[in-house]
Amino acid sequence: MKQLSIKSTGVDGVRFDWAQKHQLTVTNVPSYSPTSVGHYTVMSILMALRNIPAMIKGKLDRRSVIGRELQDVTVGLLGTGRIGALVAEAIYHMGGHVIATSRSENPRLKGIVEYVSFETLIAASDVLSIHIPLTKASEGLFSASVFAQMKPGSCLVNTARGGIVDTDALIAALAQGRLSGAVLDAIANEERYFSVGWDQNPYYQQLNQLPNVLLTPHIAYYTQLAVQEIAETALNNARDILLEGQSANTIAL
Incomplete structure (x- = not known):
């Protein structure tokens, strides 16, 4: 495993010390609808x-x-x-x-x-x-x-x-x-x-x-448009890391 492609803007749930220890690149979805x-x-x-x-x-x-x-x-x-x-x-x-x-x-x-x-x-x-x-x-x-x-x-x-x-x-x-x-x-x-x-x-x-x-159970973001944009960005982040070794949405550890 080389990357954590986080499907949200907030990354407060990520253990960055663990990611750094295992040399993982962390990306997020900085914006969506x-x-x-x-x-x-x-x-x-x-x-x-x-x-x-x-x-x-x-x-x-x-x-x-x-x-x-x-x-x-x-x-x-x-x-x-x-x-x-x-x-x-x-x-x-x-x-x-x-x-x-x-x-x-x-x-x-x-x-x-x-x-x-x-x-x-x-x-x-x-x-x-x-x-x-x-x-x-x-x-x-x-x-x-x-x-x-x-x-x-x-x-x-x-x-x-x-x-x-x-x-x-x-x-x-x-x-x-x-x-x-x-x-x-x-x-x-x-x-x-x-x-x-x-x-x-x-x-x-x-x-x-x-x-x-x-x-309500954290569903304010949960619309068809937002979920589509989140999925596309998360997948694009993974593709960029795989093909180019970097992503514009990389989080600095």
Whole structure:
């Protein structure tokens, strides 16, 4: 074996020390249809605002599940890369006010997004959506102290990586009523349970008991177009390594 051709953008699950030890080239799929995750995120934001998680779970008290409309709320985005930018544009054109924190301002979002500090982002957002990769710096970023600073009654949407959120702290914030809900397509430790069943994850079981949480098994990307592009890129990476000894999508070890 000479190569690990990873079929995703994120490579946080790769043991690079092992790959380096065995002199393996690691490649990834740096980009694919941004609309797959982007549209899913927009749907998730709207579901959070309309209290759909509670309705799905049978909480039919009309007074407690009354929704909010986009023009009346502030949507915060952590990260405005390809996916975050698509979400920002969609929310803006649907009438929402969008604020964001990102490593750099995206020029395509001029006049659409108001860039703010992370502290302002978490304090002012009615819905906060995560669009950053999982790194050593971002792991556990959404901690108990961050949830304590978030706007009371706000919602969290995560279609990025579960490890960015301290799940124990999230469960506490939801149980205490600090947050009004969460829509999660990724939760911590999920990769350990894909082969045995996503619902076997203890975090899934705890979160699923909460009436204001909607969980999906890391399927935001899962469209025909995205899967086709992922497969083609992964296979092209393998071909390039085999025929040319290098790939434009090689990850530096």
